[in-house]
Amino acid sequence: MSQASTVGVNVVKAFSSPGSIRLTSLPPLALYVHFPWCVRKCPYCDFNSHESKGGTFPEDDYLDALRSDLEQSLPLIWGRQVHTVFIGGGTPSLMSAKGLDRLLSDVRALLPLDADAEITLEANPGTFEADKFAQFRASGVNRLSVGIQSFNEAHLKALGRIHDSAQARHAVEVAANTFDNFNLDLMFALPKQTLAECQADIETALSYAPPHLSLYHLTLEPNTLFAKFPPPLPDDDSSADMQDWIHDRTREAGYERYEVSAYAKPHRQSKHNLNYWRFGDYLGIGAGAHTKLSFPNRILRQMRYKHPATFIDEARSGNAVQEEHEVGSRDLPFEFMLNALRLVEGFPVHRFVERTGLPMTSIEPALQEAERRGLISRDFEKIAPTPLGQAFLNDLQALFLKDS
């Protein structure tokens, strides 16, 4: 069965006009730090990443801007403990060891960070120097997320990656030797990829016994080179075969698929990502970063200036936030479901009420319709997507749209 197909949804009326929201407790808080440069822009990528001209970028200016951004944000999160930090990109592993150390010192100086906080850094195999990663570890990074994508030479070329297969393997070895906790990102359904080639990639990844794997179906994102000049991709049946094989093989190898694309050994789920999927709060600093923060009677979303140079100027003059709005109570059910239904375990009923401040009755018609279509299972405690709901996740989530 293909994820690209639809379930033929005739969307139903989902809401009995919920009133204003009331949160009795605030959710856990995480910090996201965006680093917006890469050596080269990959043709499939729509993240806020910019080619660093000649491999250089204004590190000190950017770190100044990040500190200033964080200082401006503090009044929104006074007194709240931070449980996880994720430094993503872009390619934050381009940062110098000294720069990364300064960043984490600033974070620790300004925020109450848990002593055992999960601190993840995203890394590209084209930027791996063992010494630098040992220093990242010494500065406090305790989880590395390595963007492998594939171990196959031809596929790495087709994806426009800056590294070859040998560098990908070297990167995993450095990650495994330096970090007790690490993740490998791979993509499948790559241009001209066969099932056997996909299997070979996953087997190579498994041979390193990573605590966590993120296995993404390659998607053609708008405004990318791949969207403009689409490469020859495997058809829906072939990519569905790859997906099915991945589910079976990772389970056999001791990984639990706990989210659409995330697989973990026991107790090795990404705490930072779990917080997103559980509709927790996050402060996002850096170019183009997104923020979601809860208050007793409102939920606030912000976005920082996207272009690195603009962000640096604006943040240093005390104004890093480009857009900000309160999430309306009619938008909250869909926003919650966009995250919560990605988790295979679904969510406990009380979490919807706690995190949105809305009563369960506000989504009862949509839940009934989802159940009637076999997309969710539920009891008095818990709501979870069924295998059909997981396969047709977009259709399931669409039932909770305000105009549904």
Ligand SMILES: C[S@@+](CC[C@H](N)C(=O)[O-])C[C@H]1O[C@@H](n2cnc3c(N)ncnc32)[C@H](O)[C@@H]1O
């Ligand atoms: C923000 S990137 C950071 C990783 C790092 N910059 C690198 O590429 O090595 C996070 C991950 O998203 C995945 N990704 C990016 N674009 C994608 C796309 N169009 N389809 C599927 N996965 C994608 C890749 O696996 C990538 O490693």
Ligand code: SF4
């Ligand atoms: S290196 Fe990563 S973030 Fe940068 S363009 Fe490629 S996929 Fe995107």
